[in-house]
Amino acid sequence: MRRxxxxxxxxxxxxxxxxxxxxxxxxxxxxxSSPADLIRSLGEPGALxxxxxxxxxxxxxxxxxxLVGTPAAYLLATRSFRGKAFVVTLIELPLxxxxxxxxxxxxxxxxxxxxxxxxxxxxxLELTFATAGVVxxxxxxxxxxxxxxAMAAFASVDRVLLDASRTxxxxxxxxxxxxxxxxxxxxxVAGTALALGRALGEFGxxxxxxxxxxxxxxxxxxxxxxxxxxxxxxxxxxxxxLVAVSAAILLSxxxxxxxxxxxxxxx
Amino acid sequence: xxxxxxxxxxxxxxxxxxxxxxxxECLALAGPSGAGKTSVLxxxxxxxxxxxxxVEANGETWLDTERGVDVPAExxxxxxxxxxxxxxxxxxxxxxxxxxxxxxxxxxxxxxxxELLGRFGLRERADxxxxxxxxxxxxxxxxxxxxxxxxxxxxLDEPLSALDARTRASAARELAAVLSDVEVPALLVTHDFAExxxxxxxxxxxxxxxxxxxxxxxxxxAAPRSAFVADFTGAVVLTGTARPGSGGLxxxxxxxxxxxxxxxxxxxxxxxxxxxxxxxxxPGGEPRHGSTQNRLTAEVVSVTTVGNRVRVSLxxxxxxxxxxxxxxxxxxxxxxxxRVTATWKATATxxxxxxxxxx
Numbered sequence: 001m002r003r004x005x006x007x008x009x010x011x012x013x014x015x016x017x018x019x020x021x022x023x024x025x026x027x028x029x030x031x032x033s034s035p036a037d038l039i040r041s042l043g044e045p046g047a048l049x050x051x052x053x054x055x056x057x058x059x060x061x062x063x064x065x066x067l068v069g070t071p072a073a074y075l076l077a078t079r080s081f082r083g084k085a086f087v088v089t090l091i092e093l094p095l096x097x098x099x100x101x102x103x104x105x106x107x108x109x110x111x112x113x114x115x116x117x118x119x120x121x122x123x124x125l126e127l128t129f130a131t132a133g134v135v136x137x138x139x140x141x142x143x144x145x146x147x148x149x150a151m152a153a154f155a156s157v158d159r160v161l162l163d164a165s166r167t168x169x170x171x172x173x174x175x176x177x178x179x180x181x182x183x184x185x186x187x188x189v190a191g192t193a194l195a196l197g198r199a200l201g202e203f204g205x206x207x208x209x210x211x212x213x214x215x216x217x218x219x220x221x222x223x224x225x226x227x228x229x230x231x232x233x234x235x236x237x238x239x240x241x242l243v244a245v246s247a248a249i250l251l252s253x254x255x256x257x258x259x260x261x262x263x264x265x266x267x
Numbered sequence: 268x269x270x271x272x273x274x275x276x277x278x279x280x281x282x283x284x285x286x287x288x289x290x291x292e293c294l295a296l297a298g299p300s301g302a303g304k305t306s307v308l309x310x311x312x313x314x315x316x317x318x319x320x321x322v323e324a325n326g327e328t329w330l331d332t333e334r335g336v337d338v339p340a341e342x343x344x345x346x347x348x349x350x351x352x353x354x355x356x357x358x359x360x361x362x363x364x365x366x367x368x369x370x371x372x373x374x375x376x377x378x379x380x381x382e383l384l385g386r387f388g389l390r391e392r393a394d395x396x397x398x399x400x401x402x403x404x405x406x407x408x409x410x411x412x413x414x415x416x417x418x419x420x421x422x423l424d425e426p427l428s429a430l431d432a433r434t435r436a437s438a439a440r441e442l443a444a445v446l447s448d449v450e451v452p453a454l455l456v457t458h459d460f461a462e463x464x465x466x467x468x469x470x471x472x473x474x475x476x477x478x479x480x481x482x483x484x485x486x487x488x489a490a491p492r493s494a495f496v497a498d499f500t501g502a503v504v505l506t507g508t509a510r511p512g513s514g515g516l517x518x519x520x521x522x523x524x525x526x527x528x529x530x531x532x533x534x535x536x537x538x539x540x541x542x543x544x545x546x547x548x549x550p551g552g553e554p555r556h557g558s559t560q561n562r563l564t565a566e567v568v569s570v571t572t573v574g575n576r577v578r579v580s581l582x583x584x585x586x587x588x589x590x591x592x593x594x595x596x597x598x599x600x601x602x603x604x605x606r607v608t609a610t611w612k613a614t615a616t617x618x619x620x621x622x623x624x625x626x
Contacts, residue, residue: 158353160353161355163309163314163340164347164349164353164354164355165355165366166340167312167314167341167345168366168415170341170366171339178366179357182355182357183355185357
């Protein structure tokens with residue numbers, strides 16, 4: 001066998017550095033907190049509340065994103081119109097917005113003294129310092145991740161499938177549900193995972209817009225920050241839980257991707 | 268009966284066609300890529316709307332731009348077989364066929380699909396996904412799916428071109444059988460004249476958005492109305508200048524040298540066509556005199572075996588292709604670089620207009 005060349009050694013070295021840098025902190029979380037600690041700190045009041053709140057708000061926000069974002073992404077992927085590039089840029093903007101700015105922006109828009117504050121209030125909605133506000137913040141920061149990915153997924157589906165569906169007597173809406181969504185599903189699932197990950201870890205916008213009240217707006221990342229200076233072990237344990245949940249999501253997406261059921265060809 | 272007329276600009280193409288296909292008949296539109304073949308199908312199916320057009324199927328108007336009628340694609344009963352078949356990758360073969368079947372319970376839809384697949388010898392492949400089917404099987408599923416809705420018109424876009432050479436012959440025979448069974452008008456497009464001749468009752472040659480000639484395959488091959496049609500049907504086309512010759516024949520001075528005679532009348536800039544199988548090859552480069560009128564010396568460029576025949580490409584003043592038997596090729600010891608004489612009769616030489624005539 002040939003000895004690997006100097007360049008290959010360099011490549012391997014860079015990969016080793018990258019891998020170490022990315023995994024060491026995550027591994028450290030688990031090394032630093034024993035499973036016993038983990039379970040004990042979960043038993044602490046507030047921790048479970050935070051976890052439950054995180055899952056609830058993320059779930060609702062993802063449901064909204066899927067319901068509204070999927071048709072919107074489909075439209076952007078299948079129609080061309082003037083100013084489309086501009087619309088896409090507007091949708092992508094929250095991606096590059098610092099989370100704190102996102103929080104301020106939401107306050108300015110739908111906060112009590114924001115431009116639509118009166119409308120929100122007269123509609124009987126309470127957003128700031130309320131669970132609904134967390135959902136708004138999560139949806140704002142996470143939806144661009146999904147819409148972008150869903151757009152790409154729909155755009156990569158051969159349009160002739162939609163033509164075929166129409167010549168077989170199906171209206172476009174039926175073709176959308178029966179053909180486009182199933183065929184684009186791997187991409188849609190990937191987009192959902194990205195949005196889920198972003199929503200679950202959301203910190204800045206939630207803190208600025210909804211505040212950090214235990215049981216109402218204190219999601220896991222906020223709870224971690226809350227415990228960070230006083231009970232480091234508890235913060236560590238909660239972090240471990242968040243890593244586990246996120247990893248589980250990533251893993252299940254990878255599994256779904258390769259699965260026969262969704263028509264994802266084993267490439 | 269299907270009637271389709273369209274005048275429209277599609278990108279760089281100026282499409283101007285008017286077609287009629289009787290029930291039970293298959294009209295094969297043949298032409299090079301970019302000629303507008305697929306556009307004709309898409310207009311008939313309602314996937315593209317022409318600037319001006321008329322589509323009628325069984326007396327029902329699907330499109331009449333003059334009267335503002337435009338039935339959406341999903342309400343035109345068209346069976347459309349797409350070029351790459353466009354099977355739904357997430358559905359099994361039977362689910363693909365069942366897609367257009369609606370308003371009946373699942374068991375019944377499955378039963379109907381299996382019945383159709385059975386007609387195409389695919390019953391045991393019913394649960395397979397498209398990507399696990401062979402090219403030929405995919406093509407048959409696509410045809411079965413197109414027929415599932417009991418269409419009033421059948422449209423087929425290059426139904427054989429996605430198949431490899433080995434499957435194509437048997438798939439062509441099967442498709443020909445299906446087409447002769449179908450009682451609705453069928454419109455098929457292909458870039459291959461031989462395929463058109465095999466599958467179509469009539470063939471229309473389409474070039475640059477216009478149908479330049481229509482007729483039975485034999486009519487087209489025997490009397491091509493233009494050099495394009497002659498070339499497309501597989502004939503050798505030589506250009507030159509015609510003038511009246513001796514003995515009532517027309518003599519054509521070929522561009523680049525050489526003279527051939529034809530029994531067809533004509534004068535001025537023309538093209539003559541002759542089928543490769545009408546051309547015989549004699550060894551040596553000296554023109555001798557036999558009963559054949561037309562003799563051109565040329566050099567052998569390549570010798571290709573096609574089944575039981577040999578296609579010989581010749582470079583003279585203009586390129587010529589001859590088809591001879593394997594035996595003759597062996598006897599002559601043909602190889603690239605050899606000087607030979609290509610000969611054929613004046614009676615096998617068609618004189619055609621050099622340019623596509625504007626109708």
